[in-house]
Structures are given as C-alpha cells and as structure tokens.
Amino acid sequence: MANDSAQGDPGVRLVGGFGGGAVGFGQPPRGRGWGIVAVAILVAVALVVSLAKPAEAADGDQAPTEFTVSFAIPENVDLPKLRGVVAELNSRHALLSDTLYEEQDRFAPVDLEPDVDTFTVQHDFDGAFAVTGSTLSLTVDPTNAVQITELTGWQWFLIYIGSFAVALLARILCEGFFGVATAGPGTILAAAFCAALGNFISTFIPQAVRVVDEGHQHDGGAWGWAVGIAAVASFFGVVWEGWAAGFARGGLITDLRKMGQALANWGRSLTGWASSASPAAVDTGIALEENAEAIGEGVASALEDSASETAAELRVLPLGDSITYGVGTPDNSSYRARLAQLLGGVGGPVNFVGSQRTGQLADQDNEGHPGWTISQIHSIASCTMREYRPNVVLLHIGTNDMARNVSVASAPERLRSLIRQIVNTAPETTVLVSTLIPSTTPATMNRIQQYNAAIPGIVADFQKAGRPVRLVDMGAVTPGDMTDSLHPNANGFRKMAEAFHRTIDGVVRRDVFLRARNGVAGACGDLPTGGGGGTTGAVDPSGTGQDGWKWEGTIASGVGATREEVRFADLNGDGRDDYLVVSPQGQVRAWVNNRSSGSTSWTSLGTVASGSAPREEVRFADVNGDGRDDYLAVGAQGQVRAWFNAGTGNSVSWASQGEIAGSVGTTREEVRFADINGDGRDDYLAVNTQGQVRAWMNVRGPGGTGWSYQGVVASGVGATRDEVRFTDLDGDSRDDYLVVGAQGQVRAWLNAIGATGAESWLVQGEIAAGVGVSRENVEFADIDGGGSSDYLAVNSTGQVSAWLNEQFAQNDRWDRQGVVASGTGVPPEELRFADLNGDRKEDYLAVGPQGAVKAWLRVSGGWNYVGQVASGAGPREEVRFADLNGDGRDDYLLVGAQGQVKLWLNVAGGSAGISFQSKGDVATGSGARDTVRFADINGDGRDDYLVVGAQGQVQGWLNTAGGSSGVSWQSAGEIAAGIGLPGSMITFADLDGDSRDDYLSVNEHGRIWAWLNNRGGGGSTWLAQGEIATGVGATRNQVLLADLTGDRRFDYLVSSATGVVTAWTGTGIVRKG
Structure with a gap:
C-alpha cells in the first residue's frame, strides 16, 4: 500500500520520538x-x-x-x-x-x-x-x-x-x-x-x-x-x-x-x-x-x-532420569523433598507436577524416568509441557547418555533441542538447566566434564534470544556424595536441592516467574506411573530406578503355576527364552516365546518332557552349543546326566547322553551352568557359600562332552551363594557375575576373561535398583532375542513382568540395509552369490537345474543384468563357485558325489567380460559332496579344499599353484578339532576382513556363532567370538553370507521365496581375546 507521498513512498515510516530519560544499569529505561x-x-x-x-x-x-x-x-x-x-x-x-x-x-x-x-x-x-x-x-x-x-x-x-x-x-x-x-x-x-x-x-x-x-x-x-x-x-x-x-x-x-x-x-x-x-x-x-x-x-x-498472580504459585516440573526420580537413597525422594522444604519461604504455594509418584514427601509428583536419555525425554517434552504447563522446569538430564557413551559429541545439541522444545511449547516457563552431578567411573566422568563444559554456552544463547533459561551449577556435589557410580546419596541430593533453590530464590526476588497457565489433561496419554510393590508383585520402573531397563509391563499372565515351577530356557533355538513349568517330578510344559514387533506372546507346546528327575535336580543349559537348551539332572554330589534337545522347528525331543559329568567334590547346591568363555557352550561351575567360583570349561568335541578344570575364576565379592547369578548382560556371549540383593537390586561384574589387557571381571556397580520384589522373584532371561538378558519379576502365581535390557549399549556388528535386490522369481535353492568380475563385490546368480548360470553384476546402487554367463555342465546340486587360481574371480566348479572336483576357470571374454575355460579334474575327492567346503584358510587369495566331519571337525588341503590346471593340493591335516555340532551347521566366511575365512556355526534359525581364524597368529588357532548374529526370523536355508560392499567382510543376507534379498552389512567388529 502507499501513503500520500508524491514519490510513492512504499510504506509507512516510523518518525519522531516520544519521552526520554536515563537508562539504568540492569534496569529498563522508562x-x-x-x-x-x-x-x-x-x-x-x-x-x-x-x-x-x-x-x-x-x-x-x-x-x-x-x-x-x-x-x-x-x-x-x-x-x-x-x-x-x-x-x-x-x-x-x-x-x-x-x-x-x-x-x-x-x-x-x-x-x-x-x-x-x-x-x-x-x-x-x-x-x-x-x-x-x-x-x-x-x-x-x-x-x-x-x-x-x-x-x-x-x-x-x-x-x-x-x-x-x-x-x-x-x-x-x-x-x-x-x-x-x-x-x-x-x-x-x-x-x-x-x-x-x-x-x-x-x-x-x-x-x-x-x-x-x-x-x-x-x-x-x-x-x-x-x-x-x-x-x-x-x-x-x-x-x-x-x-x-x-x-x-x-x-x-x-x-x-x-x-x-x-x-x-x-x-x-x-x-x-x-x-x-x-x-x-x-x-x-x-x-x-x-x-x-x-x-x-x-x-x-x-x-x-x-x-498479582506472578508468584502466587510455583508449578514445578522436576524433569530427568533416575536421579530426578530418586534412585540412590532408600526413600526415592531425590532432591525434591529438601527442595520442597526450602521453597516453603517463597511466599506462595509450591506444586510439583509430573506423571511419576515417588518419594517420602507430601507432593510426590515428578517427571523422572529411570534409564532415559536426552532423546527419550525430548520425545515427551511437548506433551508434558502441554499437560502440566509449569512455570518452572528443573532439568537434570544426560547422565545415561554419558554412562552409555551415547553420541557424546552431539549430546549438547540434543540438550539445546530439548530446551527449545520446552520453551517453544510453553513460553511462560522458566527452565533451570542443571549441570550433571559427577560419576565415580573415570571414563563416564570424563564425558560428563565434556558435556558440562558446553551447558553454560547453551544457556547463554537462550538468554540472548530472550528465553527464560537459567543455569544451575551442581559443582558442589562431589564423588564422595555418591551412592554408586551414577546416583547421589542423601547428602548429594541435599546439595542438589540447595543449588536449585538458590537459582529459584534469585528469580523470585526479581519477580520474573510468569504465571502458570492451564494445561490440557491427558495430553501425553497413559505414561507409566509409580507405585508400591510387595514380594509377589512387581511395580513398573518409574517406581524402581531401573536405569537402562525398558519397562515392558506384564508379558505373561501366568498359567496357574507357582513361582517354584516357573523356569526360562530357549527350547527351539530362536534366541528367545521360552516359558516353562516344571512339575515336582520334573515333567515340563512349555510355551514358546513368539515375540514380534515389540510385543510378546506365547504358544503352548503342551508337555515336552515326561520327567526324568525331581524338580530340584532339573536344570536347563546348552551343553552342545546348538542354541537349544538341554535337559540336565544334577545329582546330590554334583554329577550330571543329560538329554540333548534334538528337536527341529518348534518341536522338542530329547536324546539321552547318560552321565556327562561325574562328581568333583561339590554338592548340587553349588553347581551352576554358564558360558564363561563365550564359545556357545555352557560350562560347569561350583559356587561356594562365599560366592567364590571354580570352573570346568566345556570342551565338547567329536569324542563327546568333556571338561577342562580352570581353577578359581572368581574369588567372590562378599556375597553369599544365594545372591550370585550368572547371565549375559552385554551380549558378548560370555555370562557375567551378578549379585542380587534382598529387594531385587543388582550389582554386576562384566566377564572379561581372555580379553587382552583386561581384568577378568569389570565392576559395574549397581545396575538395577530393584522393582519391589524379593530376590527369589527375580529372573534373568533373553525375552526379545537381542542377545543380552532382560530383568524379570515372577510373582507367586507365575505372572511375569519384564524390563528389557538397555543398560549396556553395544556397537552393532550389523547395519541393516533393507531390500538390496527386488527379486527375479528365483527360489532360494537357485540363488547364489559369487564375484564373477573380480571387483571384490559378489554378484547375484541364478543357477538353473542343469547348472546354467544367469548373472546380475553388483554395481553402485544396484545390479546390472548381463544374461546367461554359463550354459551349464552338470546338475545344480553339484555347482559351486570358488576362486581356485587366486585372480579375484570366482570359478565354476562341479563337485561329485565323493567330493571330486571339475574346474572351469573364469577368464575375461564374452559380451559380459565373463567366460569359463575347462581345466578338467582338479581334485579326486576326499569326502562326500555335502561335507566339502571351499574357503581361503591361509589368506593367499586361493580357496582351499575342506572336509567337515560329523562333529564339526575339519580336514584341510591347501591350494597351491602347480600342475597343468594351475591347481594342486597340500594336506594340512586336521585344521579344526570340531565343536561337537553336526557338520551341516558349519560354514566359513571372513568376519573381520583379514582375508582369512573364519569358522562359523549357523543354526536353523539363522543364528551364527563364530571362531576367528588365528592360524599362524600364536595361541589358539581359532578364537571364540560367541554369537555374532542373533537371527532375523529367517531359517538357515534362507540365509546367505556374501560380501556385497567389497570390504572383504561377509554380509548377512536373507532371501525370500522369490529371490528378494534383504541385507545387513558387516561392520567387522570382533571381540578381544
């Protein structure tokens, strides 16, 4: 629009000025x-x-x-x-x-x-x-x-x-x-x-x-x-x-x-x-x-x-994790109880708000979420502010990010985003941002110091933008004020309350708290609420201080069994523990864990064992390392009889093994089974009344089950035998040492036996503060199949509440890539992967019934179809691909019924740059076709000839240049003694990218255990890695191992019935020791 200017002034000018006066320091001009x-x-x-x-x-x-x-x-x-x-x-x-x-x-x-x-x-x-x-x-x-x-x-x-x-x-x-x-x-x-x-x-x-x-x-x-x-x-x-x-x-x-x-x-x-x-x-x-x-x-x-309404009420939202909740003192009152007393003198009522109810104070409301990170608090910030509309937020968050080493470098920006979310949702709210209290763990403390150093600048930036954000310095809290590595004691909480009060009092004196507004009831929907719990029922984690444990609620309603009857074991080998009921005579009823998409359900298998010993003798452990727990009976003197779980799919059957362990001078009460060295097989342990542990390692091989005495592997930590548990907390396949207190609180020592340069047990302090149930009601089992055990509370009627383990963040060995091949209608039996053009990326092949091969070469972003590259020289079941001359191109092989090998070398030629040149017979055969594998054992670029025995033992012939075909073989004898598992489960692929293929065991659910190839490296020839892939719901027949990225590490592939391939690329992470 225009005004009356003849020059067509484009707008209205601000002209003139009214008033005047001096400007005071720290006070507005008038x-x-x-x-x-x-x-x-x-x-x-x-x-x-x-x-x-x-x-x-x-x-x-x-x-x-x-x-x-x-x-x-x-x-x-x-x-x-x-x-x-x-x-x-x-x-x-x-x-x-x-x-x-x-x-x-x-x-x-x-x-x-x-x-x-x-x-x-x-x-x-x-x-x-x-x-x-x-x-x-x-x-x-x-x-x-x-x-x-x-x-x-x-x-x-x-x-x-x-x-x-x-x-x-x-x-x-x-x-x-x-x-x-x-x-x-x-x-x-x-x-x-x-x-x-x-x-x-x-x-x-x-x-x-x-x-x-x-x-x-x-x-x-x-x-x-x-x-x-x-x-x-x-x-x-x-x-x-x-x-x-x-x-x-x-x-x-x-x-x-x-x-x-x-x-x-x-x-x-x-x-x-x-x-x-x-x-x-x-x-x-x-x-x-x-x-x-x-x-x-x-x-x-x-x-x-x-x-007149400015300071009529302080509506205070304590926002954070278990520290805000109150973990660290028996009353769970946090800093809130003392702060409420201190705020009594501000001249108006104080109202704490939030979805949680904890502590021994009149107003228990708070928004402390045990185990939560900055991002998790951010996820509820908007609705929480809409629901409660506080005029004061007390924010202490980031401890779990630091303790778990969760993207520490970007944590300050996550905090900034959280504060912005709060003040944008409720501009009338003053946010008091606290620096983190210390940790007694040096590595965590270093990260806390780095994070704390960034907070004053963040607060200053908001202040420059006119946002009511204040800094609260928690420097008065020292490591001496801590109950454990992360949580303050009563004196620490007192100091926190005083720090918050000093800042609040300063703001009140300046009359700048804005009036709280009416909120929107139910804006956040149903969030977990705190509560009490007796010895037979669990409360949710908002009442427990369960840092690092995700509350799942009730996952099993019970089947009319008593607490003494309920056990957990993986009967079908899918990595998820199943719900068992063991009668007084050892009879077993089972419900298979069908967890999917974040929800746990159960399918009854009925009676799966008729009973072979009284209940007090019955244990479940995986003795042969096939991923299925076996049925054991432990006698009064510690002797063990075993029935191996020989089922397939969800069926369960038992194969008697007789006595697999004699007495070693222990009593039944002392005997435990746990995998101490991470080879996938449970070892025999004896725990005395002071928690000291002696171990006999499970060295099962082709000759059957055997044990190797290791002496004392844990000297005890002052806990009694009844308090000691063994379970894998961090997903490294080695069971850790736990002490469970009378109220279900848990202290832990991570198993580092065999790790280079590390102590045998790494102290973690208290990892769970208890959930209101007694020690006898606490169980540990892997409910979600993630490879690490979860915290369960089982009440007197067999009802189960669960907290999923998020305590120990593990670097994942696999990065999901999603669908990498949309499918060509190729069924799984026709699909193969091999590198035909020598670019180190394996190509997608379809092998017809008579051995003809069509190829899709791996290219950036997808696949390039090059048509038929081999007309076929024999039945599909005989066709293999391996690089026998070391030129980087996989060759075409036919393996006869007795393991004899015919070779067609892959040479450049044809429209696709691929052609095959016959070299005739290159191996006379040393075993049945199904036992033959081709893998590069010594890293020379030539695949060697291997024969896998019935118990996983391996005979090898190294591929050396020579003869008219360019291929000759040198016997290496037995290169792996075997692990006592069927040869059909054994395969070879390069896990760590060192050009030497490693020894793998793949069970029917696609779970993989690995032993790194250490030939020539000193020490053991094969280094146990434990379970490296927990499966994705596919069967072994659907799983293929191939390198799609050219990084020399195999990727985990799953094929559908029509050749659609989903991929998880390997990151090369291996376990030390």
Whole structure:
C-alpha cells in the first residue's frame, strides 16, 4: 500500500520520538522505552486503518490474488538481527500462516471471560517476509488457501498480517534499544518484555480498529478494554520491579496524547485514493488523545492484575532420569523433598507436577524416568509441557547418555533441542538447566566434564534470544556424595536441592516467574506411573530406578503355576527364552516365546518332557552349543546326566547322553551352568557359600562332552551363594557375575576373561535398583532375542513382568540395509552369490537345474543384468563357485558325489567380460559332496579344499599353484578339532576382513556363532567370538553370507521365496581375546 507521498513512498515510516530519560544499569529505561512503544502503536494503527478503509471503498472489486505490505525500516533497527528473524520465520513451517499462528499462540490471551469477543483470524495462507535495503515487506499469496469472497473478510485478513509485520519491527526495535544482543544484566527480562510488547501491538491494533469501526472511538471504557485485552494477552507476569504499571499511569498518558495528535494530523494529510481512510485516522487519533488517561489506566490495571498472580504459585516440573526420580537413597525422594522444604519461604504455594509418584514427601509428583536419555525425554517434552504447563522446569538430564557413551559429541545439541522444545511449547516457563552431578567411573566422568563444559554456552544463547533459561551449577556435589557410580546419596541430593533453590530464590526476588497457565489433561496419554510393590508383585520402573531397563509391563499372565515351577530356557533355538513349568517330578510344559514387533506372546507346546528327575535336580543349559537348551539332572554330589534337545522347528525331543559329568567334590547346591568363555557352550561351575567360583570349561568335541578344570575364576565379592547369578548382560556371549540383593537390586561384574589387557571381571556397580520384589522373584532371561538378558519379576502365581535390557549399549556388528535386490522369481535353492568380475563385490546368480548360470553384476546402487554367463555342465546340486587360481574371480566348479572336483576357470571374454575355460579334474575327492567346503584358510587369495566331519571337525588341503590346471593340493591335516555340532551347521566366511575365512556355526534359525581364524597368529588357532548374529526370523536355508560392499567382510543376507534379498552389512567388529 502507499501513503500520500508524491514519490510513492512504499510504506509507512516510523518518525519522531516520544519521552526520554536515563537508562539504568540492569534496569529498563522508562520514558524512552514507552516512547518507542507509543510510536509503534501509532504507526500500527495508521497502517491498519489505511488497509481497511480503501478496501471498503473498493466494494465490488475482485479479491486480489496476492498482497504485499511494505514499509520503511527505521535507522536504529538491527538489520542483521531482523534478517535472522525473518529467515527463521520463513523457514519454520511449510505455510507461513502456521508460523504466524504459532507465534500468536505463544502469547495467547489467558483467563479471559468466555464471552469476550476478541479479534481472531484463522485462515491458511503462504507467503514470505523480506528485508530489501531499508524496507520490510510481507507478501501473502492466499488464492489457494484462503477462501475470502467478501472484501470485509479481506479487510480483517490484511489487518492481521499488517499487525504482525509492525509488531515484528517493534520487537526488534525494542530489543535493540534495551541492548539484548549484548547479553548484559537484565537481558532475559528485556527480551521477554520485547517479545510481549510485540504481541501487545499485534493484539492491540485490531482491537483499536474494531473500536473505531463500531463507533466507540469516544468511549474511554472501550479503549481501556481494548488495551486491557492486549495487555493481558502479552504482559501476563512480565513485570519489571513494578515500574511498568506506574509508568502507564504517568508518561504513557502523555505519549498517547501525542500519538493521537500525530495520528489525527496524519489522517488530515491523506489525499487522493487514500483520502477515504482520512476520517477513521482522524477519529482514531482524536479518540486516543481524549482517552489517553483511560487507556493508561487500562494498561496499568492489566499489568497489576497479572503481577498479582506472578508468584502466587510455583508449578514445578522436576524433569530427568533416575536421579530426578530418586534412585540412590532408600526413600526415592531425590532432591525434591529438601527442595520442597526450602521453597516453603517463597511466599506462595509450591506444586510439583509430573506423571511419576515417588518419594517420602507430601507432593510426590515428578517427571523422572529411570534409564532415559536426552532423546527419550525430548520425545515427551511437548506433551508434558502441554499437560502440566509449569512455570518452572528443573532439568537434570544426560547422565545415561554419558554412562552409555551415547553420541557424546552431539549430546549438547540434543540438550539445546530439548530446551527449545520446552520453551517453544510453553513460553511462560522458566527452565533451570542443571549441570550433571559427577560419576565415580573415570571414563563416564570424563564425558560428563565434556558435556558440562558446553551447558553454560547453551544457556547463554537462550538468554540472548530472550528465553527464560537459567543455569544451575551442581559443582558442589562431589564423588564422595555418591551412592554408586551414577546416583547421589542423601547428602548429594541435599546439595542438589540447595543449588536449585538458590537459582529459584534469585528469580523470585526479581519477580520474573510468569504465571502458570492451564494445561490440557491427558495430553501425553497413559505414561507409566509409580507405585508400591510387595514380594509377589512387581511395580513398573518409574517406581524402581531401573536405569537402562525398558519397562515392558506384564508379558505373561501366568498359567496357574507357582513361582517354584516357573523356569526360562530357549527350547527351539530362536534366541528367545521360552516359558516353562516344571512339575515336582520334573515333567515340563512349555510355551514358546513368539515375540514380534515389540510385543510378546506365547504358544503352548503342551508337555515336552515326561520327567526324568525331581524338580530340584532339573536344570536347563546348552551343553552342545546348538542354541537349544538341554535337559540336565544334577545329582546330590554334583554329577550330571543329560538329554540333548534334538528337536527341529518348534518341536522338542530329547536324546539321552547318560552321565556327562561325574562328581568333583561339590554338592548340587553349588553347581551352576554358564558360558564363561563365550564359545556357545555352557560350562560347569561350583559356587561356594562365599560366592567364590571354580570352573570346568566345556570342551565338547567329536569324542563327546568333556571338561577342562580352570581353577578359581572368581574369588567372590562378599556375597553369599544365594545372591550370585550368572547371565549375559552385554551380549558378548560370555555370562557375567551378578549379585542380587534382598529387594531385587543388582550389582554386576562384566566377564572379561581372555580379553587382552583386561581384568577378568569389570565392576559395574549397581545396575538395577530393584522393582519391589524379593530376590527369589527375580529372573534373568533373553525375552526379545537381542542377545543380552532382560530383568524379570515372577510373582507367586507365575505372572511375569519384564524390563528389557538397555543398560549396556553395544556397537552393532550389523547395519541393516533393507531390500538390496527386488527379486527375479528365483527360489532360494537357485540363488547364489559369487564375484564373477573380480571387483571384490559378489554378484547375484541364478543357477538353473542343469547348472546354467544367469548373472546380475553388483554395481553402485544396484545390479546390472548381463544374461546367461554359463550354459551349464552338470546338475545344480553339484555347482559351486570358488576362486581356485587366486585372480579375484570366482570359478565354476562341479563337485561329485565323493567330493571330486571339475574346474572351469573364469577368464575375461564374452559380451559380459565373463567366460569359463575347462581345466578338467582338479581334485579326486576326499569326502562326500555335502561335507566339502571351499574357503581361503591361509589368506593367499586361493580357496582351499575342506572336509567337515560329523562333529564339526575339519580336514584341510591347501591350494597351491602347480600342475597343468594351475591347481594342486597340500594336506594340512586336521585344521579344526570340531565343536561337537553336526557338520551341516558349519560354514566359513571372513568376519573381520583379514582375508582369512573364519569358522562359523549357523543354526536353523539363522543364528551364527563364530571362531576367528588365528592360524599362524600364536595361541589358539581359532578364537571364540560367541554369537555374532542373533537371527532375523529367517531359517538357515534362507540365509546367505556374501560380501556385497567389497570390504572383504561377509554380509548377512536373507532371501525370500522369490529371490528378494534383504541385507545387513558387516561392520567387522570382533571381540578381544
């Protein structure tokens, strides 16, 4: 729009100035500050009146397709800051209207009577702000979003966008005047005041136009009401040491009269097309002048009303993890109990809020979530703020990120994002951001110090932007104030309370806590709530301090069995422990764990064992390492009889092994079974009354089960035998040493036996604070198949509650790539992978019934079909691919019934660059076809000839250059003694990328155990890695191991019935030792 300038001035200029006065240090300027406010209001009213009246004059015209509001920017506006604000507004949402409405909602009117008719505009539209030279413009394009058919609708729409643009300029002017960018004393108040001022203007302008439009321009009460609405909308709780209301009754009245005079004079100067706006501008100016006193009183009253409620209530949200919850002291009161006492003197009530209920204090509400990280708290921040609308947030978060080494470098940015989420959702909230208390674990403490160093800068950045964010320094809490490695004792919590109180008290003294607003009940839905628990029932983790354990709730409702009857063991070998009920006579009923998509369900198998010993003798352990737990009976003197689990699929059958271990001078009560060395086979342990452990390692091989005495492997930690448990906490296949306290709390020592340069047991301190059940009700089992044991509570009726193990973050060996081949209709028996072109990436092959081969070569981003590359020389079951001449290209082999081998060398040629040259017979055969494997054992680039025996033992012939075919063989004898598992489970592939293939065992569920090839490396020839792949729900027949990336490490592939391939690429992670 334009004004009356003959030069066509593009907008309304901010001219003149009202008031004056000195600026105090750390205190807002008085007269001149409100002078700027007066100028901004004057210009704003002029702008919207001239928007509205020409629209009326244009009655009958078509609604415009685009409209631009442009006006000059005053010289004292901080242009870089204005450009930054404009850029942020333009990019925040897809539609500009969403951004403007969000800004409007941040300071929406509060506690107005329901029948108050306030001005609102709610249309979707797009557009953009722009700063060009010294002009600010706002262009909107409403044709596709705003359906306004009447010009009166356009009038109010343009009033809305014009008001927002002027308010934006006024806010930047205000911040520049108060020196917000310098971050000096009073910065937070100044910026908060300026933000409120902007909203005051954008709210007041339409109300002022409505007053004139409805003919009430000479009604002081109407003007007072309009200003009061705007003030309540914007200045609720923003009172600066009481000066604002006093000034509203003094200097503001004078400024308003000057505004009125200027506006009336401006209206009288309008000519030409804009002259229709003259009467409204003159009338509005006269009304402002006549009613200045009433308007000033309206502003003062509104400010006083809001100020009277500023500190009427502190609604406090303690937000964080188990430290906020209260883990570390028996009463779970955290710092909250002492803080409540200290806050009793602030002059008003204190109300803690949150979804959790813990501690021995009158108000138990809090939002402490044991085990949660910054990102997890961020996930509920928005709904939590909407639900409770606190005016104070006490934020102590990040301990679990540091303890688990979760992306420590980016943790400060996650904290920044969380704070931004809080203040954007509830701008009236003051966030007190605490530095983290210390850890007694050196590595964790180093990370905490790094994280803490970044927090003051984050807080300062928010303060510069005018956000009410304060720093709380927890430096007074020392390692001597800790119960364990992460949680404070009573003295530590006392120091935390005092630190929070000092900051709160400082804010209260300055009168800058904004009034808490009404929340939205149920905004977060059903979150876990705290509670008590007896010896037969568990409570959820919000009442337990279960850092690092994800609450799953009740996963089994019970089947009428007693606690003594319930056991957990993996009967079908899928990596998930099943629910068993063992009768007094040793009879076993089983329910298979069918967990899928984060939900646990069970399928009854009925009776799976008729019973071979009394219940007190029955144990379940995997003795032969096939992934299925076996049925054992332990005699009074520690002797062991075994029935191996010989089932397939979900069926269970038993093969008697007789006595597999004689007495070694122990009693039944001393005997435990656990995998100490991580080879997939449970070892025989004897635990004495003081928790000392002697071990006999399971050395089962082709000759049957055997044991190797290792002596004392754990000297004890002062716990009794009844307290000691063994289970794999960290997923490295080695069972760890646990001590379970009377109330279910758990201390742990991680098993590092055999790890290079490490102690045998690594102390972890308390890893679970208990869940309100006794020791006898605590079980450990792998419920989700993740490879690490979860925490279970079993009550007297066999009902099971579960906490999934998230305590020990493990670097994953596999990166899921999703579907990498969409399928060609090839069934699994036809699908092979081999490197045909020598680029180290294995190609997708389809082998027909007579051995013909079609190929899709692996290329960047997919596959290149090259058609048939081999016409076939024998039945598909005889076809193998291996590199026998070491040129990097896999050759075509036929393996006869007795292991004899015919070779076709892969040579460059043909349209695809692949052709095969016959070399005739290259091996006479040394075993049945199904026992023959080809793998590079010595890393020379030539695949060797291997024969796998019935118990997994391996005979090898090394491939050496020679003979007419270029291939000859040198016997290496037995290169692996075997692990006592069927040869059909054994295969070879390179896990770590050292060019030597490793020894793998793959069970029917696609789970893989590995032994690294250490031939020639000193020490053991094969180094146990334990379970390296837990399976993905596919059978062994669907699993293929091939290198798709060329990094020399095999990837885990799963093929569907039609040849669709999903891939997990190997990261090369191996276990030390």
